[in-house]
Amino acid sequence: MRAAIACLLLLAGLQTRVLAADVNEWKSQIVYFLITDRFAQSPGTTPSGPCRPTNWNNGTWAGVTSKLDYLKDMGMTAIWITPIPVQVDSDFFGETAYHGYWAKDLSSTDVEPHFGTEQDLQNLLATARKKGIMTMLDVVANHMGHSSSKTYADMQPFNKPEHYHACLPGCDQWCSIPQHAYDSRPTNYTLIEQCRLQGLPDLNQSVPYVRDQLLSWLDRTLQKYDFDGLRVDTVKHVDVDFWRQWTKAAKRFTLGEVLNGDVNTMVKYVQGPNPPMNSVLNFPLHYALVNVFVHKQGMEQLATERANEYKLLGSEVVATMGNFIDNHDVPRFLTQQPDETLMRNALTWILLADGLPVIYYGTGSGMTGNVQLGGNRACLWEQGYNESNPTFQTISRLANFRLSHKLWKQPEQTLAATPNCYVYSRGPNVLVATTNGGSGSDNTCSVQLPHNSTLLDAGVSAVHDLLAMQAGHDSGLVWYPSARRLTIHMPDGSPRVLSSSPPDPASLEQSAAAQLTSSAPAHSAASAAAISGVLAALALFVAMLLL
Template sequence: MLSLAPALSLFLFLPHVFAASADQWKSRSIYQIITDRFALSNDSSATCNTEDRIYCGGSWKGIVNHLDYIQDMGFDAVWISPIVKNIEAETAYGYAYHGYWTQDINSLNSHYGSEDDLKSLATALHARGMYLMVDIVVNHFVQNPSSNSSTLPQTFDYSGLSPFSAETDFHPECFITDYNNQTNVEQCWLGDSNLPLMDIDTENSTVVQEWNSWVTSFVNTYSIDGLRIDTVKHIRKDFWPAFASAAGVFTIGEVLTDNITYTSDYTQVLDSVLDYPTWYPVVQAFNTTSGNLSAIQSAVTQAQSSYKNGLFGTGAFLENQDQPRFQSHTTDTGLVKNAISFPFIHDGIPILYQGQEQGYTGAADPFNREALWFSGYQEDKDLVTHIKAVNTARQLAVNASSSFLTTKMSFVSQSDVGAIAISKPPMLALLTNVGSSGSASWSVSGVYNKGETVVDVLTCKTYTVDSSSGTLSASADSGAPRIILPTSALKSDGTLCASAAGTSGAMSVNSVSRGALGISLVAGLILTFL
């Protein structure tokens, strides 16, 4: 019998073969992690007061130990915080536990673990058919001023920075004062005199060459499948195409603005952006029972026509490490479930920030960066169950329709001002902001066939589309959303509303579509070399 050992050994030393394109990312859903706050290596319960702004001990090894938790919710990609070496000294705003205060891009942040630990994380993800996304900061480095003064320029010791260790590698010190002046935004510094974020001179051809060479090596060394890029709007737009090409993987940029036209420019130079322009109206629509649902439609339709690829492939999210958690605005269960559901009907890639599923309520930074180990990683919680259902429903829609990922979501007009209906065949999201004490109803025509049986995957309640008018009528229970699929779409997954699907004992879509993907990829590689 031929031994697999030599092939397995060879597999471990193969170059990065999991690098994923933008199209491959579109079917994914992402779980966002702040490494220091997700899981400890030994599963102890270390204290972690967010207000202290210190390292709490989360690690890459801790992430590996809790991949079942992430995958069980239906996520098949993980976004981790920046991995490179940060400033070690305490700053005016605490320690760099979050990873965004770079000092050396050629070294790893040892607080999170060793190089082997990081590579083991990539290997563990790929074995499950999951992708690894890593956050990176290109715009700036951080060093405490040699002498703290409000008078500019301040003095800095550049010798501890790598590879940009000369003053000429940075723009002259000036703080951004005018966000309507793009040169000011790109060439002046973020931060303040207490903690200046030293703006790298990306007009310098030597600096550009260094960045492009570095990112190629970085992606291949750590088997990275995608990059989330911080503070993209603070670097000239024509820097990004060559950088993204050098990376060779999916790139998604942070452009912090509600301006769709402004954001659209960055969709021309990177694969994608985080969809902040839609995030703003979504939060405002669902954080109160008087929110404006129509503003969501306005933002979505404008973005669909403005962005290079519409909203396809953009990052759809409700929370992240930079913004107050949604439940710091409201803890009304009805509102929360509707808001959490929106990214999963969105044209883009759903992103869930760690702690949302556990109902964390932290407001602005640093309070929104709570340690997840305090939750015990409980899976028998209402929001965890809700997220599993909407995530699985999206994957079922992907499996059921080859055009799901390329069909624009559209809005079906409703007479109820507290209700909104979003169609993305074969999925239909019936959302409302009336809250858990309110009532709402929907009437949707032309989405499903006359007489067709559909199911709300959140309650497993079935509906029959009117055989004469083709209208689907539904109402909300305690202000909860309805996520509708044809019962025919459930037949591949008896674990979601098994009675409606008419199946029993079927393996879940997570086990088949995702886990088997990893096994088949590895097996294929092994067989190639036998």
């Protein structure tokens, strides 16, 4: 009997380690978020006309597959693609379901034909895996698409009114969430969770049939399509108890969307022994970055934001929070602030800081666009896939530096935070300095290096600057050894990335390629089969002992 108990504990331990390894694996990734309909058309396709912001534009999974080398050249190690289920096929309020968030059928694993075939999707997953690129699927369990039937007869398998939340007192005249419910620290989650999001039919997960069907769809989808992680839409609009079941059933890393600028609001979604989400997109940091680099507010607020994140969420969660400057729900950076130097500073900040960097498609091409009418969701093929674009080059260099130096293994420490300067270190020999002065500005930052820092051990002349690609004796560094104080000159508002190891482009490329190969997705069919085989054998052994 003792042997049987020991084996059962071993089984539980194996299952725990498989999931834990998966979460840890995501710490080392750099994610590229793309809207399938807008990223790339299938090879050989001729665009039928200008990009239509609110309509289908024929971006496909085959198109994504054809551009994986472009993403590798940018330094991306993972892609997040928009939802795959069959979508509603009618226009609603002048917009189609091109984005994938208006599902019509979750009764099967059928995929939206606008994006391609099941085989096209399988080819994308297989090709990405061969290239060492992990895959993240966007999933929606809060709502279905707009229905043309008052009884939801056209929705599957949720084709009855009782599958949805009723229109509560307190919802607005369209049964949607009232504006006042979107406080920075909500107190009435009933309205947020049960009123409709922009009029979309709101699923009632407290109904056993609804809950079971959603979990069944998730299980069948992940059995069929071997995604490595999930980005979970509209998390704050569903009760956390359902998300606990969802994340447990997923057996993959879950990154939740909690669209709120207050880190206190994030706590309930990531804490506890069985957390609703493994991590969340870092909207609080996003808004702080916008304040600092777009509106040029004091950079001290970044230090406050980071301190709150570590205090309230813990370092394990912060290490996988999705850090971003652009996405499909916010205006693009360059629309708010056209100074590309400021964007370079913001990109430097998120790509080298603790957390999971997320780059939105088009940022590397200098895309602009506002939220209204899909303005921030333009067709990338109209802009082109120009790898010589300065922003593309900046992202690539920073991403490869992160990979080659394995920065996710190094602690982040704030060294200076002033109105115009923010400096942090990643371990003993990497220092990142950013400024919000903008192009044409001339800034100087002064920092005291920690005693464990080895950055200046060989003197200023041995320090290398990643973005300037030059040794320290040319780069405006002044070192005061007795005080361990370093003065950093930041000409023309440029960020500085200093290290004691040379940022040679060739070595960066080689080490990045090695990292991509070593970080091959853990959820391959072969891996899953091997794990299942071990567990099955142990289970059989336990059963024999118990006889």
